[in-house]
Amino acid sequence: MSAETQDTLVIETRLAELARVERWLAGLLQDWKVSPETRFAVDLVINEAVTNVIGYAHPEDPTRETRISLTDRPDAIVVEILDTGTAFNPLEAPAMIVSKDLDEASIGGRGIHLIKSFADNYSYSRVSGHNHLTLAIHKKG
Amino acid sequence: MRLESELLDDRILKIVLDGRLDVEGTQAIDMKFTALTATKQAAILVDMSRVTFLASIGMRTLLSCAKAASKRGGKMVLLNPQPMVKAVLDRSGVATLIPVYEDLAAATEALREVHPG
Numbered sequence: 425m426s427a428e429t430q431d432t433l434v435i436e437t438r439l440a441e442l443a444r445v446e447r448w449l450a451g452l453l454q455d456w457k458v459s460p461e462t463r464f465a466v467d468l469v470i471n472e473a474v475t476n477v478i479g480y481a482h483p484e485d486p487t488r489e490t491r492i493s494l495t496d497r498p499d500a501i502v503v504e505i506l507d508t509g510t511a512f513n514p515l516e517a518p519a520m521i522v523s524k525d526l527d528e529a530s531i532g533g534r535g536i537h538l539i540k541s542f543a544d545n546y547s548y549s550r551v552s553g554h555n556h557l558t559l560a561i562h563k564k565g
Numbered sequence: 566m567r568l569e570s571e572l573l574d575d576r577i578l579k580i581v582l583d584g585r586l587d588v589e590g591t592q593a594i595d596m597k598f599t600a601l602t603a604t605k606q607a608a609i610l611v612d613m614s615r616v617t618f619l620a621s622i623g624m625r626t627l628l629s630c631a632k633a634a635s636k637r638g639g640k641m642v643l644l645n646p647q648p649m650v651k652a653v654l655d656r657s658g659v660a661t662l663i664p665v666y667e668d669l670a671a672a673t674e675a676l677r678e679v680h681p682g
Contacts, residue, residue, distance in 0.1 A: 442588045464618065464649040471587055471620040526635050526662045531628040534657040535621040541656045 429456065432493040437478055437507065445470060445492065456496045459565030465542040466494070466501050469559050472535040476514050477507045477555070500544070503559040512555055513548045514539070566590035568597055577608045577676055583615040586623025595626050602630040607639025608676040613646035619653045631663045640679045644672045 433448045435441040449470065453463045470492060477490055488508050495502040520537040523529040540546060543559040550556070566584035573579050580601060584590050602609050611627070631641040643665045646654060654660040666672035 439588050446585075446587065446589075461649060467618060468620060468653065475588065475620070475622065520658065522658050524661050526628075526632055529628065529632070529658075529662050531625045531632070532621065534624060534659075538621060538653065538657055 427498055429496045434489050434491050437488045437490045439478055452494060461565040462561055462563050465561045469539050469543050470503055472539050473505050473557055476535055500560045500562045505557045507555050511550050515546060515548050566593040568594045570601055577610050579610045581612040585618040586616055587618055587620050588622050591623045591626050598626060599630055602634055607637060608679040609634055609641040610644055610672055612644045616650050619650045624659050640676055642666055642672050642675050
C-alpha cells in the first residue's frame with residue numbers, strides 16, 4: 425500500500441484562477457492535516473510559481489493550461505507545476521537585488537527568491553514542450 | 566480582504582489590513598490603500614496582525630506606497646505581523662526597507678520624527 429496521496433488541479437493560465445487554487449489548496453491541506461506553518465509555505469511557493477508562469481511563460485493566455493499536482497509524502501509536501509508555455513527556468517533567474525535604501529529598492533523581483541527560500545528542494549526540467557517545476561516542502565510543526 | 570483606517574493623535578494614519586495579501590486580496594485593497602497613503606498624512610502605521618498570508622504581489626503594494634511616502638518626507642512602518650508573514654518580510658529583504666515593530670508604542674515612537682506635510 426502506498427503511503428502517498430496525490431491530487432491535481434488544472435487551471436487556465438490567468439491570475440483570476442488563483443482564487444480557485446486557494447480553495448483547492450485549503451481543503452486538501454486540511455484533509456491531509458498539514459501544519460499551519462507547512463501550509464503557509466506550500467501556499468506561498470504555489471502563489472509565486474503560478475504568478476511567475478503567467479508572467480513569463482505565457483502572459484494571460486487562457487487557452488493554455490497549467491497543471492498543479494500535490495503529493496502528501498510522510499516527510500514532505502511535493503508540489504509539481506507543469507505548463508505548456510515558452511521554455512523558462514525560474515530557478516535560473518537573476519538573484520534578487522538587495523537594497524537597503526527604500527528610495528532605490530525595486531518593488532518587485534522577490535518571487536523566485538521566496539520560492540527558493542521556502543522550498544527545501546527545488547528542480548526544473550523541460551520535458552516534451554512542458555516546463556516542469558518540482559518543489560518539496562519538508563513537514564514542520 | 567478588508568481594510569480599515571483611523572487617525573491616531575491627529576497625526577498618524579493607522580491602516581488595519583485583514584485577510585490574505587495574495588493576488589485577489591491585494592487587488593481588492595490596492596486602490597484604497599494607495600489613495601489613503603497618498604494623502605499629506607506622512608506618518609503611516611500599517612497594522613499587519615490580521616494578515617494571514619503575504620505573497621510578493623502584496624509586498625509590491627506595501628513597497629510602492631512606502632516609497633511614495635518616503636519621497637514626500639513621510640514614513641511607513643508595519644505593526645505586529647504573524648510569524649510566517651514576518652518570515653516573508655524578513656527573507657524578501659522588505660523588513661529592512663519598511664521597519665517592522667511588535668508593539669504599538671515602539672511603532673508610534675518610530676513615527677515621532679515625521680511631521681505631516
